[in-house]
Amino acid sequence: RRGPRGAGPGPGRRSVQSGRYPAAGLRVLDLTRVLAGPVATRTLALLGADVLRIDAPWLPESQDALDDTGMGKRSARLDLATADGRAVLGRLLETADVVVTGYRPGALEALPGMAPEELAARRPGLVVARLSAWGWSGPWAGRRGFDSLVQAASGVAVAERGPAAADGPPGALPAQALDHGTGYLLAAAVLRALTHRHRTGEGTCLRLSLARTAHALLHARPVPAPAGAEEPPRLRETVTGRGSLRYVASPVEFEGGPRDWSRASGTWGADAPCWEGAAGGAGRGSSR
Structure with a gap:
């Protein structure tokens, strides 16, 4: 669904076509948890976006899970149930390009000013991407x-x-x-929505679900497997503040594209809730 028209590319409204990679210079608020949402935002981080993941202080994340899906991102804690927490999020929203949400439908809407339509109204041109398990209608x-x-x-x-x-x-x-497939589909949908915004100034509200991805897989035309042995996953290794991290390279690959994320996963909640380059924006998490 198309949202309000924004100011178009320019100061404070970064273009999806600026920079070397498709999402270079863009700011993404990541309000998701395992696994589809973090896969989507991890992909946007690979493609150059400044991705800031926000978690409630009382919902601790597995560090192992964050090591997998937190590549290229920063991680901050913010209590959106408080007026102060929502005020900080509001300041982040002032220059955000994308908000990705992955909580159960209705959870964020229960907080003042946090419904997707309200977020889009506060920031014309914003792309709001929502994930759910079962879709958006029915029992x-x-x-x-x-x-x-x-x-x-x-x-x-x-x-x-x-x-x-x-x-x-x-x-x-x-x-x-289903998680990984939906995550990559969401990242692709966000890039398409950002391209639309670059051309028209309009924001978009996206809705994806695991159930819809399952339906697509069950009804897809079978594709024969390529001949020969399956190529093993490409493994990479880097050093973090917690020791050596071995991980699988991203399957997103194209000519002239990024070979790897700009930073390794940091420690959960260790970064300041502000954009890269802002006061404290470098955060306290580990990076390469």
């Missing part, structure tokens, strides 16, 4: 959910048990493919 729309539950409910688990096990137990995909 399950407001439910919590995660990848494995959506696999079971959508028919993926039945499809994965294989034709030789018609009466056997349900199967599962070998990875959280």
